[in-house]
Amino acid sequence: MTSAAAPPDQRRRPALLVAAALKWVDRRPEVDALSGAVAHDPRWYGASDADRAALEWALRLGEAWGAEVVAVTAGPVAAEAVLREALAVGADRVLRVDLAEGAPSVQVAAALAVVLRGASAVCCGDWSLDRGSGAVPAYLADRLGAAQALGLVALEPTAAGVIEGDRRLDGGRRERLRVTAPLVVSVEGASARLRRAGLAATLAAARCEVAVVAGPPARATDPAPPAHTAPFRPRPRVRPGPDPELSALRRVRALLGDPGERIAAELHTLDPEPAADLLLDRLATWGYR
DSSP: OOOOOOOGGGSOOOSOEEEEEEOOEESSOEEOTTTOOEEOOGGGEEOOHHHHHHHHHHHHHHHHHTOEEEEEEEEOGGGHHHHHHHHHHTOSEEEEEEOOTTOOHHHHHHHHHHHOTTOSEEEEESSOSSSOOOOHHHHHHHHHTOEEEEEEEEEEEEETTEEEEEEEOGGGOEEEEEEESSEEEEEOGGGOOOOOOOHHHHHHHHHSOOEEEEOOOOOTTSOOOOSOOOOOOOOOOOOOOOOTTSOHHHHHHHHHOOGGGOOOOOOOOOOHHHHHHHHHHHHHHTTOO
16 A cells, blocks of 8 residues: 655755845846936846856755755846746746845845745855845845855855855965855856756746745835945045235235245154154144144
């Protein structure tokens, strides 16, 4: 007498879980050369080359460790396109965290961390095409309390839950890392090419229903993305203007300094404290407060 197979939700899953964190992004945005306005076309949305490489590495780790592979994304309903591609190439499960498009990196990491608790390895792209900060993998590792190896150009699973990876350094050198699960890695887009999906698998993935969970609300402590960034500029020094009763030439000379009144170079041999007092006194004389 043979026993019936257990329902899918009761079957024993592998002890290790490998996740690929994917981002749905415009791969070919159009930027107006005059106004700087960015135009988006839904036809060009999808996963970046770095995220596709991360998915390939997640599949390879799953094969090497005998682990379950899940692909996750945080975004709107349209972001399910990248998850269906992951299903077509071999991911065991997919999951979307409902989150508004353009959410800050710290909020994306918080949303992904909720559903990735217990993952042995999380593979991410090293940077996204829209923001390009590469901050999500680091935020995610912090939220999960996992080891992190960012910006890898190659991975090699050496044992169950252990990987060795190469990171690019200046001068053509490489850094060799050995990381033990739980771990979060980010990879460059050229590190791997995503395998091709068969037609039958692509059609089946298009009909699959994607599991969705609600994203966490934004916390008051989450920093908002800066509206504008620019190089640091010190505050201008306030100096009194020249006497308005002077002629224009004398006012200009007062602003620029009369060459005849410039202080000649001086040499002082002093102990540290008197030397510091002298420097502060001269700086104050020259207008530095």
